[in-house]
Amino acid sequence: MWYPIGFTVAANPSSAVVKLDEDGTATLLTGTVETGQGSLTILAQIVAQELGIATDDVNVVSADTDATPMDTGAIASRTTYVTGNAARLAAEKVKLMLFDVAAPLLGVKPNQLEAKDHKIVVKGFPQRNMHIGDVANFARTVTGEPPIGSASFNPATVALDPETGQGKPFGTYVYATQIAEVEVDDETGDVEVLRIVASHDCGTPINPMLVEGQVEGGISMGVGFALQEEILFNAQGVQINPNLTNYIMPTSLDMPEVEVDIVDNYDPSGPFGAKGVGEPTLVPTAACILNAIYNAVGVRITSLPATAEKVFAAIQAKRDAEPKQITA
Amino acid sequence: MDKKPKVAEKVSPAETVFQEPSILRDSTVIAPLVEYPIEVVVPKARQQTPAVGQRATRLDGRLHGLGQTGYIDDLKFQGMLFAKIKRAGVASARIKSIDTKEAEAMPGVMAVITGKDIPCNAFGPSLKDQPVLAHERVFHAGDGVAAVAAVTEQIALEACEKIKVDYEVFTPVLDPLESLKLETPGVHAPSANIYQKKFIKKGDIEKGFAASDHIVEGQFRTQMVEHVPLEPHATIAMWDANGRVTIYSTLGRITLGRADIASTLGIPISRIRIVATIVGGNFGGKNEITTEPVLALLSKKTGRPVKSTFTRPDEFIASTTRHPLIMDYKTGVTRDGRIQARKIRLVLDGGAYCSWSETTLSKACILSAGPYNIENLYAEAYVVYTNKTMTGAMRGFGAPQVCFAYESHMDDIATLLNMDPLDIRLVNAFNEGSISPTGQKLQSVVVKESLLRAAERFGWNGKGNTNGGAKLLPKENVNGNTVRV
Numbered sequence: 001m002w003y004p005i006g007f008t009v010a011a012n013p014s015s016a017v018v019k020l021d022e023d024g025t026a027t028l029l030t031g032t033v034e035t036g037q038g039s040l041t042i043l044a045q046i047v048a049q050e051l052g053i054a055t056d057d058v059n060v061v062s063a064d065t066d067a068t069p070m071d072t073g074a075i076a077s078r079t080t081y082v083t084g085n086a087a088r089l090a091a092e093k094v095k096l097m098l099f100d101v102a103a104p105l106l107g108v109k110p111n112q113l114e115a116k117d118h119k120i121v122v123k124g125f126p127q128r129n130m131h132i133g134d135v136a137n138f139a140r141t142v143t144g145e146p147p148i149g150s151a152s153f154n155p156a157t158v159a160l161d162p163e164t165g166q167g168k169p170f171g172t173y174v175y176a177t178q179i180a181e182v183e184v185d186d187e188t189g190d191v192e193v194l195r196i197v198a199s200h201d202c203g204t205p206i207n208p209m210l211v212e213g214q215v216e217g218g219i220s221m222g223v224g225f226a227l228q229e230e231i232l233f234n235a236q237g238v239q240i241n242p243n244l245t246n247y248i249m250p251t252s253l254d255m256p257e258v259e260v261d262i263v264d265n266y267d268p269s270g271p272f273g274a275k276g277v278g279e280p281t282l283v284p285t286a287a288c289i290l291n292a293i294y295n296a297v298g299v300r301i302t303s304l305p306a307t308a309e310k311v312f313a314a315i316q317a318k319r320d321a322e323p324k325q326i327t328a
Numbered sequence: 329m330d331k332k333p334k335v336a337e338k339v340s341p342a343e344t345v346f347q348e349p350s351i352l353r354d355s356t357v358i359a360p361l362v363e364y365p366i367e368v369v370v371p372k373a374r375q376q377t378p379a380v381g382q383r384a385t386r387l388d389g390r391l392h393g394l395g396q397t398g399y400i401d402d403l404k405f406q407g408m409l410f411a412k413i414k415r416a417g418v419a420s421a422r423i424k425s426i427d428t429k430e431a432e433a434m435p436g437v438m439a440v441i442t443g444k445d446i447p448c449n450a451f452g453p454s455l456k457d458q459p460v461l462a463h464e465r466v467f468h469a470g471d472g473v474a475a476v477a478a479v480t481e482q483i484a485l486e487a488c489e490k491i492k493v494d495y496e497v498f499t500p501v502l503d504p505l506e507s508l509k510l511e512t513p514g515v516h517a518p519s520a521n522i523y524q525k526k527f528i529k530k531g532d533i534e535k536g537f538a539a540s541d542h543i544v545e546g547q548f549r550t551q552m553v554e555h556v557p558l559e560p561h562a563t564i565a566m567w568d569a570n571g572r573v574t575i576y577s578t579l580g581r582i583t584l585g586r587a588d589i590a591s592t593l594g595i596p597i598s599r600i601r602i603v604a605t606i607v608g609g610n611f612g613g614k615n616e617i618t619t620e621p622v623l624a625l626l627s628k629k630t631g632r633p634v635k636s637t638f639t640r641p642d643e644f645i646a647s648t649t650r651h652p653l654i655m656d657y658k659t660g661v662t663r664d665g666r667i668q669a670r671k672i673r674l675v676l677d678g679g680a681y682c683s684w685s686e687t688t689l690s691k692a693c694i695l696s697a698g699p700y701n702i703e704n705l706y707a708e709a710y711v712v713y714t715n716k717t718m719t720g721a722m723r724g725f726g727a728p729q730v731c732f733a734y735e736s737h738m739d740d741i742a743t744l745l746n747m748d749p750l751d752i753r754l755v756n757a758f759n760e761g762s763i764s765p766t767g768q769k770l771q772s773v774v775v776k777e778s779l780l781r782a783a784e785r786f787g788w789n790g791k792g793n794t795n796g797g798a799k800l801l802p803k804e805n806v807n808g809n810t811v812r813v
Contacts, residue, residue, distance in 0.1 A: 001731045002699035002758070002775065003724075008690040033580050034388070035610035041386045048379035055384040056374035063604035065582050073581035075615055075721065076687075117377050160690075165528030165707070166767040169694060175758075175775045177782040199782035201774045209383035218723070221611075224553070225728060231552040231649060237419025237500035237715045238469045242644035249556060261785050267772040272380050275772075283727045286550075287735030291749065294739060303549040304732060 001177075001287075003280040004170035006078045006155045014083040015069040015152035018047055018090040020098070022140060024118055024133030025057040026091070031071030032083050033063045037278060038210040039079045045206050046084045046271050050091035052115030053132060069150065077276035080206060081172065084271035085153040093149025101139040101147075102130055155269075172267050174275050176200040178219075180256070180288040184296040189312025191227055193256040193289055200260070203267040203275035212260045215281045219258055222285020224249045227305050388606055400562035400576050400605055401637050408564070409438055411626055411636040412484035413461075413472040413619065414491050415646060419500035419715040420515070421466045426474060427492040434490065436483040439629040442474045446621065447594035453584070453616060455523065455682035457516060458718070460592050460621045466495070467515065468680035468717055470645035475619075477626040477634050500715035504654060504677040507712040515680070515713035523678060524686050526693040528707040528765050536669020536704030540660030544741050548655045548733035552677070555722055559608025560643050565623035566633035573624050574601045580614045592621040612721035613647050616683065648720025651688050651711070652677040655696070655733040665745055665752040672696045674709040674730070676719070683720035685711045692726025697765045698734040699775045700756040705765055750783055 006012055017029040028047050034040045044058035062068055071083055099110040102120045106113070106128055114123050121129040140146045155171030181195040198215050205211045228248040232240050241247045266273035286304060294300050299314035368390075373382040391397045428440045443449055443461040450456045462471045474491050478484035501507050507521045514521050537543060564576040573595075579585040582602040590597040607614065619636045627634040638647065658671040674692055678685045693709040742749045757775040764770055782788075 001727070001735070002695065003727050004691070004694070008687055008694070031583060033582065033604040033607055033610075035580060035607045035614075038386045040388075041384055045379040045382065045384060048377070052377060053379070054375045054377050055379045055382060056370050063582060065586050065600070065602045070583045073584065073615060074610065075580065075612065076725070160766060163527060163529065165526065165693065165765070166530070168768045169690070169766060170768075172772065173764075173770065175699060175773065175778050177775075177778040179782050179786040179788065181786075195786075197782050197786040199778040199785065201772075201778055203772065204380065206380050207382065207384055210386075221723065222728070225550075226732075229551070229553040231554060231644065231717065233502060233716060235502075236469075237502055238417065239645050239717065242641040244556070244640060247554070247556070247644065259785060261781050263774050263778050263781060265772055265774050265777075274380075279724045279727065283724055283731045284735065286728060286732045290732065290736055291739045294736075294743075300736070300740065302547060302736065304551050 001280065001284040002173050002175050003077070003283055004173050005076070005081045005276045006171050007072070007076055008169045009157045009159050009167065011154050012072040012076070012078060012082060013152050013154040014071045014086040015150065016083065016086040016090045017069055017148065017150040018087065018094050020051070020094050020132070020136045020147040022133055022137035024053060024131060024136060025059065026051055026053065026094070027059045027061060028087055029068045030060065030062050030083060030087065031065070031068045032074055032079055035074050037074070037214060038207070039074055039083070042080050042206050042210065043084060043087045046088050047091045049272060050088050050115070051095055051132065053118050077278040077280065079278070080274050080276045081270050082153055082155060084206070084274060086151050088271040089151030089153060090149045093151060094147045097139065097145065097147045097149065098132065098135045101143055101145070102135045105130060105138070172269055172275055174201045174203070174277065174280050176280050176284060178284040178288045180292045182289060182292040182296060184293055184311065186297055186315050189308035189310070189315060191289070191293060191306060191308070191311060193223055195257045195259070196285070196288070197259045198261065198281070199263055200277060200280065201263040201265050201275070202277040203265050203270045204273035205262050206272065206274050208262060211262055211277055214277050215260045216258050218281020219285050220250050220255055222282040223254055223256070223289070225282070225304060226286035226289040227307065230305050397606055399559055399608055400564060400578060403564060403576060405564065405566060405633040408633040408635055409477045409479060409626070409630060410481040410484050411475055411477045411619070411623055411634050412481065412488050413622065413636070414474045414476070414488040415469065416462060416466040416471040416473050417469055418466060418495055418497055419469045420498040421495040422498070423462060423464055423466060423473065424494040424496055428474060430492070431476060431487040431490040434483065434487050436479045437476060437487045438479065438632070439477045439626050440474060440487070440491070441622065441625055441629065445625060446592060448592050451588045451592050451617065452682050453684055454686040458681040458683065468715055470717055471680070472622070472646065475622045475626060477630055502714055502716060504652070504675050504712050504714055507714050508675055508710060515715055521712045522710050523682060523713060524689050524711045526689050526709045528693055528705060530765060530767070531704035533669040533671050533704045533706045537660040539662070540668045541663045542744060543658065543660045544737065544744060545658045546737045546740055548657070548736060550653050550729040550732060552652045552716070552719070553650045553722070554644055554647070555609070555611040555613035556643070557609030557611060557613060560638035560640065561614060561618050561647060562635070562637040563619050563623050564633055564635040565620065565627045567627055572599050572601065573627070574603065575620055575624065576603050576605060577620055578607050578614050579604055579617065579620070580607065580610045581616070585617050585620065588617045589620050589624065593624060611723045615721050616648070618647060645717060648683050648722070649679070649717050650722040651685065651719040651726065651729070653692065653726065653729040655730060657733055657737045659737065659741060661741055661745065663745065665741070665747050665755045667700055667702050667756050669704040670697055670702050672707040674707070676709065676711040676726070677716065678711040678713055679716050679719035680713065681718040683718050684725070685719060687721070688726040692730050694766055695727050696730040696734065698738070699758045701758060701762055702765070707765070750779060750788060753779055
């Protein structure tokens with residue numbers, strides 16, 4: 001499958017502010033809302049990478065229209081790519097301020113410096129270095145310029161022609177394949193998903209553990225979409241199952257064994273080569289499960305969810321249609 | 329739906345924790361929830377440089393595990409009131425009258441409002457067709473018709489039941505294919521039922537079909553599903569003496585939310601502060617305002633903070649859902665599996681209001697051909713109004729639906745040509761620099777790599793598709809057929 005990152009054509013900017021304190025730890029201000037996917041950790045890792053410090057040294061403050069800069073939101077799998085780019089650019093501005101301050105102290109020009117391992121070091125001569133906190137403190141107390149940087153980012157798009165749909169709607173796309181192994185009971189139509197192998201592209205994985213988390217979570221939603229979930233209406237248009245008893249969705253007992261494989265890739269337009277992975281994880285799941293059902297029992301279910309009743313009815317119909325053999 | 333639901337007693341969170349086993353009730357056995365002083369060991373991955381690529385644990389993970397996370401429902405303010413919204417319960421109707429006198433007279437009820445109290449009762453990310461509370465018409469059964477703020481949730485619920493609404497009920501339009509027909513009465517008359525269309529035209533499909541050895545057709549349908557976040561929508565609104573409102577909300581898009589609240593209430597955005605707390609799951613369902621303007625008005629009327637949380641049924645009937653799709657595919661291929669032309673028609677069930685339908689329509693249309701090199705393509709996509717729950721943003725925006733269609737369709741083609749499903753995809757998949765259906769040159773493309781890596785990891789043994797014949801694994805001895813795909 002393929003899936004785009006960011007909004008369709010429309011501007012979806014994110015802005016971020018990074019400030020560095022005298023102990024070499026940073027604070028990131030972002031308008032994005034953490035919805036449980038771990039985006040604040042990813043943004044901390046991106047800022048930490050740019051400044052050469054550790055993830056734990058970045059404190060992320062988010063989601064307050066008074067205190068944090070504007071962000072379009074955690075939608076369209078855009079946070080790592082768009083907000084991540086904004087955070088990285090803001091951190092880069094802080095880094096360049098530090099280089100300007102540290103250069104005369106280390107006796108070099110600013111473009112000879114790099115930030116790594118909590119230090120500002122001279123490229124190619126790491127023995128000549130200063131702790132990042134000392135540089136920040138010097139900037140604040142002596143030079144009088146506390147290190148702070150702000151930036152925004154928006155993917156470049158081209159509007160779609162209304163008649164032919166031609167244009168450049170998204171900055172970048174991600175790709176993935178999922179393969180499922182299912183067991184179908186041909187006497188009841190019950191489908192059990194045994195194993196899913198998911199091979200996902202997300203550019204550089206900023207945090208492989210969180211990518212795996214997204215894949216597993218997406219697959220659980222995909223299993224529900226493929227086999228169980230459905231909102232039902234009566235003839236008057238009123239929902240008849242608006243509760244968790246009758247709206248069937250996967251539990252841990254329904255989850256298959258999931259093997260996650262992250263495809264090596266690098267996207268130059270993303271922060272450190274990263275793209276995104278939030279939504280793509282659930283996109284191919286229903287298709288691979290339904291294809292597996294076809295492979296198992298030879299019935300093509302063309303409407304979701306593929307409940308046991310549907311599968312059973314299809315198996316019966318197939319059997320009835322086959323020419324019958326009479327044994328002598 | 330004729331019987332009024334029994335109003336449950338509000339169970340405090342502490343009670344639900346200690347419901348069982350009863351051994352926990354014995355105070356001599358209860359261990360403290362948090363042991364002081366707190367010894368926090370920072371995991372190594374969080375302290376390593378370089379930071380990118382580390383399997384760093386999340387800070388909120390520890391809080392979630394200890395049950396320490398503060399969600400909106402955990403926030404309490406002095407004098408806080410609870411609000412409940414009365415839902416229509418009918419899918420298509422005109423409101424003839426609303427009688428709130430009995431509800432307003434109840435002890436403990438501090439304010440009651442209806443659609444008439446909303447200064448500008450229309451909002452929406454693209455089409456502003458959604459009311460905050462129903463104005464004169466009800467378009468789906470989850471439409472809010474009135475809101476009550478009371479000193480307890482119980483009283484608010486009882487007051488809602490005492491509000492009498494007189495409806496003129498119409499026949500609802502429920503089938504999107506019916507809604508597509510021009511003869512069907514408009515759900516939002518005088519607006520047409522088809523409220524958005526998108527087209528993609530590339531090459532010449534008639535020429536492509538003529539050049540094909542086989543033409544395969546298929547129709548696929550998907551259902552309406554809901555996000556079912558663990559944490560339902562929750563909001564608290566309160567004003568200060570300077571006329572500034574602070575809104576704590578599970579809203580995912582706080583900048584857009586602020587703009588919508590400003591326009592519906594008729595106040596400048598500088599008078600609004602929105603704070604989003606850690607949200608217990610969004611998946612797209614919390615990207616637009618729901619009760620925020622209602623609570624802001626109730627809070628203004630009563631002079632007290634007002635909180636509202638959705639119940640689980642509210643989540644299903646009154647928040648957005650995923651668009652059901654009806655997808656028609658027609659593909660022409662040559663004997664060796666190469667796609668020559670593809671024609672697609674998508675019909676999206678757009679529910680009662682537009683919400684995020686325009687984005688979903690666009691994405692579904694653009695992605696509908698799949699990650700395959702197709703020179704001749706025609707895709708048309710329509711979204712129609714129905715009197716069902718509003719369909720909006722949900723993880724994938726149309727992609728899971730069309731992927732189900734184009735990947736099932738691909739396996740059907742593979743079966744017809746007696747090809748391995750893996751091979752037919754490798755023949756057609758995008759390469760680095762391929763041109764997308766919208767004419768965009770693609771970079772960092774790894775479709776084939778992901779196919780091959782997944783196949784290798786899975787142990788794909790080639791020609792998996794055996795037209796439904798069973799391949800029993802050696803140890804399998806049950807009636808179920810277990811086959812590798």
